[in-house]
Amino acid sequence: MDISSPAAFVNGGLLRMHLGRRVRTVLQVTQSDIASAMGKSPDGYQLVAKGSPPVPLSSYVEVVGVAENENTIQAELWTNFGDTFGNLSSPYENLGLF
Amino acid sequence: MQSNEFDGNAAFSGGGFMPSQATQTTPDRPSSASKNSDARCLLPLTVKQLVDLSRGGESDISIEGVDVNNIVLVGKVSKIDNAVSECTFRVDDGTGWVECTKWVHEHLDSVEVDAISVGMYVRVYGQLKSIHSRRTVHTFSIRPVTDYNEITNHFIECIYVHFYNTKMRGCINTQPGMTNSVSGMTAQPQVANSNFGDPGKGYSYEANQTSQYNNDEEQIRALSSMVLQYLRQPACIAFEMGVSSVVVARELNISVDKVRQTLDFLASEGLVYTTTDDYFKFTDA
Numbered sequence A: 001m002d003i004s005s006p007a008a009f010v011n012g013g014l015l016r017m018h019l020g021r022r023v024r025t026v027l028q029v030t031q032s033d034i035a036s037a038m039g040k041s042p043d044g045y046q047l048v049a050k051g052s053p054p055v056p057l058s059s060y061v062e063v064v065g066v067a068e069n070e071n072t073i074q075a076e077l078w079t080n081f082g083d084t085f086g087n088l089s090s091p092y093e094n095l096g097l098f
Numbered sequence B: 001m002q003s004n005e006f007d008g009n010a011a012f013s014g015g016g017f018m019p020s021q022a023t024q025t026t027p028d029r030p031s032s033a034s035k036n037s038d039a040r041c042l043l044p045l046t047v048k049q050l051v052d053l054s055r056g057g058e059s060d061i062s063i064e065g066v067d068v069n070n071i072v073l074v075g076k077v078s079k080i081d082n083a084v085s086e087c088t089f090r091v092d093d094g095t096g097w098v099e100c101t102k103w104v105h106e107h108l109d110s111v112e113v114d115a116i117s118v119g120m121y122v123r124v125y126g127q128l129k130s131i132h133s134r135r136t137v138h139t140f141s142i143r144p145v146t147d148y149n150e151i152t153n154h155f156i157e158c159i160y161v162h163f164y165n166t167k168m169r170g171c172i173n174t175q176p177g178m179t180n181s182v183s184g185m186t187a188q189p190q191v192a193n194s195n196f197g198d199p200g201k202g203y204s205y206e207a208n209q210t211s212q213y214n215n216d217e218e219q220i221r222a223l224s225s226m227v228l229q230y231l232r233q234p235a236c237i238a239f240e241m242g243v244s245s246v247v248v249a250r251e252l253n254i255s256v257d258k259v260r261q262t263l264d265f266l267a268s269e270g271l272v273y274t275t276t277d278d279y280f281k282f283t284d285a
Helices: A012-018 A089-095 B008-016 B019-024 B047-051 B107-114 B149-171 B215-232 B234-238 B245-252 B256-269
Strands: A022-032 A036-040 A046-050 A060-069 A072-080 B042-044 B070-082 B086-092 B097-103 B121-131 B134-144 B272-274 B279-282
Touching: A012 A022, A012 A046, A012 A060, A022 A046, A036 A060, A046 A060, B042 B149, B047 B070, B047 B097, B047 B134, B070 B097, B070 B134, B070 B149, B086 B121, B086 B134, B097 B107, B107 B134, B121 B149, B215 B234, B215 B245, B215 B256, B215 B279, B234 B279, B245 B256, B245 B279, B256 B272, B256 B279
Parallel strands: A046 A072, B042 B070, B097 B134
Antiparallel strands: A022 A036, A022 A060, A036 A046, A060 A072, B070 B086, B070 B121, B086 B097, B121 B134, B272 B279
């Protein structure tokens, strides 16, 4: 990842507009195996990320790679984003705010 | 605040015994530092914004009219160069990469840098430096990101600040009394947040900022301020008859209905008065 090929943030709907280019997105993993991971994009599309997912894989994973087609990313970089990504309730519950 | 003035050379001249005097005489200080330090703000930026900053031979680095001094970045560490007294991280946020250098003098500094490894997302607070036209960040603090919502939040903040410094300023006609051309906020607060009360600052990152906005109230106040500032201009005051609401709407790019509503409100407050039908003048001319 360098300045000559920045990765655009995409969701399922935007992926088709960046075919062949570097993209990044976060997936909520539904199933995974040794060569790919399937998950839900932020807007609800089922996307597949091919490559080598990290082991163990958390519920949310960020993938950066090249968009192969409108629902597949050839992932080069994987980052586990934990199990509570985008979930606001947990930190605020600890503060007793609600 | 010592961290703002910190410079490796200055801290060690005089054996570090007279830091305040030493930092005042450093010759390589950017001229923006001689301005009132209250005018500095902490800007969240993407690396692309950092790299695209205006150069134009000016010694001041600025973006969208706001002096850039202290910045926040969030990105992934793609390379670490560990030297004896400094550690350089290459931070990549998906829009580009930039070298961030953290000087290591004390045990606390080395604990901080040891916590960072390649591939980790980090948040960097630092000061923008330009060395041989290459942008680097002199890092005050670098820490790992543990809650990944920080990444999304940082980018949303960058977008907000960008819009605040460009669009919000574009809506406001410049006041004759406003001489501070480097501030990102050129007029009275346009949003209901009282933290923005200081007209000398650009948008500044307030850690304790509250976000309880009443949208309607905020909108009314924003519109009233805009209309009032427009009418306060000498050009408008010079018109004996005042300014028609249609003209105000056109100049400020707001609907005539909204302008009329706002003008009626301002008239009821006594801030403007009508001369003839639909022509308004600022009261305290």
